[in-house]
Amino acid sequence: MSHDSHHIIPFKTLATVFGALIVLTVLTVVAAALPLGPLDMPVAILIAVAKASLVVLYFMALKYDKPVNSLTFSVGTLFVVIFITFTLFDTAFRGDLGDVSSQTVDEITRQETEAGERQQQFTPEQMAVSPADYEALQNNESAADTTTADTADTE
Amino acid sequence: MATDTTTDTPAAPAQTEVDLHDEEHLSHLQHHFVSSEQQFDSAKLGMWLFLITEVLLFSGMFVAYAVFRQWHPETFAAASQTLDWQLGGLNTVVLLASSFTIALAIHFIQKGEAMKSFWLQVGTIALAGVFLVVKYFEYTSKFEHGVFPGAMFDPHGVAHGVDYGALASYAYAPQFFSIYFVMTGIHGFHVVVGMILIGWIASRTYRGHFSSEYYTHIELSGLYWHLVDLVWIFLFPLLYLV
Structure with missing residues (x-):
């Protein structure tokens, strides 16, 4: 025994x-x-x-x-896995809750990245749309995009 | 025991009485247990139940780590770089070695070699001490550069190629260090408790309280110590490496 x-x-x-x-x-x-x-x-x-x-x-x-000790430990470990997995089911996908568009987050992100890359190809002259932009170009300022004027000022 | 209750032969109860009589000579057997065997198994199951509550205690903190890491991966990558993986690795080896020595302590008490078991327990406490000393140097090197948990977080300066000031530009760096200090802190507290526990059983082993027939305290303290090691096995890669 x-x-x-x-x-x-x-x-x-x-x-x-x-x-x-x-x-x-x-x-x-x-x-x-x-x-x-x-x-x-x-x-x-x-x-x-x-x-x-x-x-x-x-x-x-x-x-x-x-075996009863193994059972105790296995059941406890199982609950740890449930704890972590089910919490991440919530927290990892929270940003998607308000998104009701037919596109996935990945598709939207990809389109935004493409648009950003396309923008890089333009010269400041091509980007100028408002009188303020032309004024800035004459003053040799590169930031012609008025939509980013706020962030450009703070930098 | 099962055979004692199922057999109807008159000899069976008599046999049980003799067994019980024999067990009464054992000073360690408490009256509500049938045998040393049952007492040992009950204690061990109780210890495993306690260990599972410990695992669940730490799992709450691992969940906090997982959630914040998933939300702010770049912050966790940058903040993790400021931890010294060499000291963390050293502590991993130290804890693994201490787990090995306490496992050997149980091995030798089972063979009845109490003094070998005693010295291995002392070795385990010494290794636990080394772990805490390394941890002390890790903590102080962080405190020197304003890396505190919570609201006191004010990183500055450069040391050993680590730019602590750069941490200030990460909005969620304080969360990483709060998780780091709380997890390693509670783990460190368990190390201290383990040292006290093993110190107590080591003194009892030295005084000859344990034998190959009765060593429940050493077995259970060993289980507790392995759990402390187990938690660190996960803490080391998650905090220092990944």
Whole structure:
């Protein structure tokens, strides 16, 4: 009875797990230095989950423990995942609530970017529309776009 | 135990009485438990339930981190750069090592080698101390440049190639550092509690209170200490690296 439940984890297993944890720590630092772009976060989380699993299964000995303890921990972890995911369902998409246009946010953003890029191609002379713009051109001021006059003043 | 209650042979109850009589000699067995085994399992389940409440406590802060990071990714990227990943990495290795030593402390008490277990517990406390000292230097280097949590946030100056003044141009930089200080602060508090806890069981181990038959306190303190390590495993990449 005593032998069944009080599994003594061999020294070698513990040392191997410790070594693996150190290797994974180095790996997470290296992965963060690499230009992975949007994959940065998933990779970091994945490595952290791998490390956490090693600690929980071997150091905390859930692998050898009574199933009821694993159940307790799993259910708790499940609720943490629900907590984070469902909060982000709200906060990550809040800006879209007032948007009732048929286009997606991505499409609108893309159109705005294109319009901005098109504007860059024009010379100040071509951009001049009001008398004030021509006046500014004569004074050798580059900011001919009157619609951005407010921000130009504050700079 | 299950077989004792299901068998109807007269010998079975007698056997139980003998078992109970034997267990009465164990000074550590409390009267409301049938056996040491049951007492140990109950304590362990209770500890796991407590640990889950701890995980949920930290999960609230991880949610705050996730929400603010998702809203202000560029602020979090810039503010995260001002944290010293080398010190954070060092602390990660220190905590992993302390988890290893406390796991070994349990390994040796299970084998009945109490003094080895004692010294490994002392080693765990020492490593926890190293963690706190590194954390102290990290905090003070931030405070020197006005990087405080909350309303006192007033970053200025340049040190070790880190431009703290540039943080002022990020509207949500104070939120990042509030999250950083609260998460690492509460984690640090858990480290201190863990040191006190392991200090107490180390003194009891030294006085010979524990054996391969009875080491519940060491096992549970070990579980608590691994949880402290677990939280840091997530804090390190999220705050320092990504």
